[in-house]
Amino acid sequence: MRFQAPRGTHDVLPGVSFQWRFVEKKFREVCRRFGYGEIRTPTFEDTGLLLRGIGESSEIVVDKQMYTFDDPGGDSLTLRPEGTAPTVRAFLEHSLYAQGPITKVCYVGPIFRYERPQSGRLREHHQCGIELFGATDPAADAEVIQLGVTYLRSLGITGEEIHLNSVGCPLCRPAYLQRLRDFITPSLDRMCGNCKRRYEVNPLRILDCKVEECRKASAEAPPILEALCEECGDHFRGCRDTLDLYGIEYVLDSRLVRGLDYYTKTAFEFLHAGLGAQSAVLSGGRYDGLVEECGGSGTPGVGFGSGVERLLLAMEAENRTTPQPESLTAFVITLGEAARKVGLTVLNELRAGGVAADIDYAGRSMKAQMKEANRTGAKYAVILGEDEVNQGVVTLKNLRTSEQESVQRQEVCATILTSQSGDRGVNNEPGDS
Numbered sequence: 001m002r003f004q005a006p007r008g009t010h011d012v013l014p015g016v017s018f019q020w021r022f023v024e025k026k027f028r029e030v031c032r033r034f035g036y037g038e039i040r041t042p043t044f045e046d047t048g049l050l051l052r053g054i055g056e057s058s059e060i061v062v063d064k065q066m067y068t069f070d071d072p073g074g075d076s077l078t079l080r081p082e083g084t085a086p087t088v089r090a091f092l093e094h095s096l097y098a099q100g101p102i103t104k105v106c107y108v109g110p111i112f113r114y115e116r117p118q119s120g121r122l123r124e125h126h127q128c129g130i131e132l133f134g135a136t137d138p139a140a141d142a143e144v145i146q147l148g149v150t151y152l153r154s155l156g157i158t159g160e161e162i163h164l165n166s167v168g169c170p171l172c173r174p175a176y177l178q179r180l181r182d183f184i185t186p187s188l189d190r191m192c193g194n195c196k197r198r199y200e201v202n203p204l205r206i207l208d209c210k211v212e213e214c215r216k217a218s219a220e221a222p223p224i225l226e227a228l229c230e231e232c233g234d235h236f237r238g239c240r241d242t243l244d245l246y247g248i249e250y251v252l253d254s255r256l257v258r259g260l261d262y263y264t265k266t267a268f269e270f271l272h273a274g275l276g277a278q279s280a281v282l283s284g285g286r287y288d289g290l291v292e293e294c295g296g297s298g299t300p301g302v303g304f305g306s307g308v309e310r311l312l313l314a315m316e317a318e319n320r321t322t323p324q325p326e327s328l329t330a331f332v333i334t335l336g337e338a339a340r341k342v343g344l345t346v347l348n349e350l351r352a353g354g355v356a357a358d359i360d361y362a363g364r365s366m367k368a369q370m371k372e373a374n375r376t377g378a379k380y381a382v383i384l385g386e387d388e389v390n391q392g393v394v395t396l397k398n399l400r401t402s403e404q405e406s407v408q409r410q411e412v413c414a415t416i417l418t419s420q421s422g423d424r425g426v427n428n429e430p431g432d433s
Ligand SMILES: [Zn+2]
Pocket: 168, 169, 170, 171, 172, 173, 228, 229, 230, 231, 232, 233
């Protein structure tokens, strides 16, 4: 019986995990530069929180994408299907708002959604996200977008296209939704089942339906930007002015809406051609109603989420590969029982001294040990035979140049460390500086 990883999940193996570390590390660096502290919330939350926070009419809930289960104690729990509601819950539970008017947090973690297998989407994916609480200032929206751009640049990604829209507020949206319904009504019969349902619960989402017939029907729909109230209009202008100030280019996109109910005003997506048509590498917006919806007092918020898997695809599409770090610096090779004993001592000293080192555990011949040393990518082979043991030395072979020298046993660690600091960065993670 052989088992496989559940459908829609994947393993990150040692040969690629360094790329993941790179992507996450750059994210934390950029967040620190912008003043965001990292928050880690549980992998599962109270189902009630997510139903409130995401909205019962959102696709996540309607399409039954949530991994919801009763635990043995009878509590209904759900694996986190997005990052914002859990962050809002923590923000309220720990009164983070009491520390000052503005709270900025970032997070990295897995997200779970029961996607249809044919969609090619993952059921567990990993997300980097930020949330900025407490600011109505449109410069905050611009900062969130600017942080996103800065982050992509830090990964070497330059091919994104930023789409920007405003989805209005509870003051101006209802009237717009009515106009939109009126416009759609004559074509409703020809539209897909999803849109027929959206027509009732969330007609805004009809605008981003990918079905050809639906796109045709909504092609000439009145744009929401022309229906914004004064406050939303001013806010949107403020955000655009700040983006101009930062030299960030964007495309106005009246079809850009968000899947979740709690978004207000600014909405944005960073599309990337490397992910296929209309696929976002990063997306977010403002959610001024969410904190109140989750039981807090009215606190505005704005943020984004970005899938690690998608960032890696975008990097690949732009040929941005990170150099693989050397996994080992030294491999200890021994011949005979006496040498083996000394070899284990040397191995112990190397590791204690901070040198990444390994030894054979498969009882292989000296030749096979040498082969293994080369396979691991180690820079040095530390060779111990009978002669070396008798003379209290080791043969230190540089596997890059094939040069070898005899080194006093006590000096092995220091010799390797000195030569390492000579070729700077060799054993560093990519991006270390
Ligand atoms: Zn408005």
